[in-house]
Amino acid sequence: MEPAEPTARGGCATLDAALDPDSAAWLRSLGGSPTESDAAQIRLHALLLRIARSEVQRRSGRLKISGPELDDIAHQAANDALMAIIAKIGQFRGDSRFTTWAYKFVMFEVSTKIGRHFWRNPAAPIDAEHWEQLPNRLALDPAQEAEWQELVAALRRLIDTVLTNRQRRIFVSIVLNEVPVDALAAELGSNRNAIYKALFDARRKLRAALVANGYLDNNTSRRA
Amino acid sequence: MNGQSALDRFLQTDPQDVGCEEAMGWMHVYVELVAADPATASRYAGIAAHLRACGPCAEDFEGLLAAIAPPAT
Numbered sequence: 001m002e003p004a005e006p007t008a009r010g011g012c013a014t015l016d017a018a019l020d021p022d023s024a025a026w027l028r029s030l031g032g033s034p035t036e037s038d039a040a041q042i043r044l045h046a047l048l049l050r051i052a053r054s055e056v057q058r059r060s061g062r063l064k065i066s067g068p069e070l071d072d073i074a075h076q077a078a079n080d081a082l083m084a085i086i087a088k089i090g091q092f093r094g095d096s097r098f099t100t101w102a103y104k105f106v107m108f109e110v111s112t113k114i115g116r117h118f119w120r121n122p123a124a125p126i127d128a129e130h131w132e133q134l135p136n137r138l139a140l141d142p143a144q145e146a147e148w149q150e151l152v153a154a155l156r157r158l159i160d161t162v163l164t165n166r167q168r169r170i171f172v173s174i175v176l177n178e179v180p181v182d183a184l185a186a187e188l189g190s191n192r193n194a195i196y197k198a199l200f201d202a203r204r205k206l207r208a209a210l211v212a213n214g215y216l217d218n219n220t221s222r223r224a
Numbered sequence: 225m226n227g228q229s230a231l232d233r234f235l236q237t238d239p240q241d242v243g244c245e246e247a248m249g250w251m252h253v254y255v256e257l258v259a260a261d262p263a264t265a266s267r268y269a270g271i272a273a274h275l276r277a278c279g280p281c282a283e284d285f286e287g288l289l290a291a292i293a294p295p296a297t
Contacts, residue, residue: 055287096252103291104252107284138234140227148227155231181280193244196278200237207235216232 023098030089041082044102048085049078051106059110065117073117077109084109111192115182122179130176131156137175151215158209167202170195238277242270247281255288 019027029040052074060070084105092101134156140148159168173179174195179187185195210216247254247270254271257264265272275282 051291054291058287058290059283096256097292100256100288100292101252103288104248104284106291107287108248110287111280111284138227138230140230144227148231151227151231181278191244192280193248196244196280200241200243200277203235204237207232207237210231210235216228216235 019094020097023094026098027089027092030086041086044085045078045082047099048081048102048106049074051103052077052081052110055107055110056114059114063114064121065114069117073110073113076113077106080112081105081109111182112186115180115184116186118180118183119187122183128177129172133176137178151210154210154213154215155206158206158213162205162209163202167198167205170198171202174199238273240269240273241277242274244274244278244281247271247274247278248284251281251285251288255285255292259289259292 026040026044029036030044031037032040053071056065056070056074056077060066063070065073081102085102092098135142135145135148135152138152140152159171163171170184173184174181181192181195181199184190185192188195207216211218250268250271254265254268257268275285
């Protein structure tokens with residue numbers, strides 16, 4: 001992809017000239033005198049908390065969290081988002097509104113907090129392996145078991161022989177045990193990008209092995 | 225859908241997929257472009273491919289899109 005070139009930051013005056021008035025005002029007040037900066041941080045925190053509360057509410061239907069616990073997650077997310085924003089404010093290039101850039105930290109922190117919360121009441125231990133769920137995860141029709149039984153058996157063998165230990169662990173946790181990516185990242189002391197990359201590589205390796213062993217056609221249903 | 229095509233679809237990866245780090249790095253820019261014109265998404269194939277494949281990043285994107293939407297009247 002080729003995103004638009006970010007706005008060069010050649011000093012506050014240059015950045016100010018490129019910013020919308022609201023973003024420029026945020027930067028001026030956050031970088032102002034200690035009194036002005038403190039007041040701006042209080043205003044920003046209130047804004048972040050409002051967004052965090054909306055976001056946890058938006059996600060609440062898919063979570064086993066409600067009430068005070070949900071609000072606690074919103075508070076933690078807003079607090080940590082504010083700290084991250086203050087620490088990284090020098091990285092704001094003015095290529096979006098300041099508030100959009102700031103809200104991104106809220107989304108990230110909400111996801112992280114929900115991921116950590118998962119382990120307070122996990123559906124299964126992290127080392128469980130629910131192989132019987134594999135056909136269901138692949139959306140295979142039970143009525144056609146005779147057709148896919150051999151294919152699923154081959155996939156299971158390849159998971160054990162083709163993947164690295166780490167790739168296997170991540171594949172099993174996410175695909176078989178339905179552990180959310182952010183929850184697994186928290187448990188393994190990793191991050192979302194590293195977990196996603198490991199799963200991406202695992203899927204690619206498994207598909208290549210299934211093609212090499214004649215179980216899949218190399219041209220089968222390639223995505224447009 | 226038969227077993228072969230279901231499994232193949234499950235294992236498909238898109239070489240254009242930029243990954244979580246780059247998608248998150250540009251998400252604040254991308255979301256404003258998409259909010260202004262949803263057709264913009266197709267011009268950023270790498271991010272669009274990632275958001276199709278990565279549930280957590282797609283969730284963050286949807287949340288960010290909702291956060292910057294004008295309040296309902």
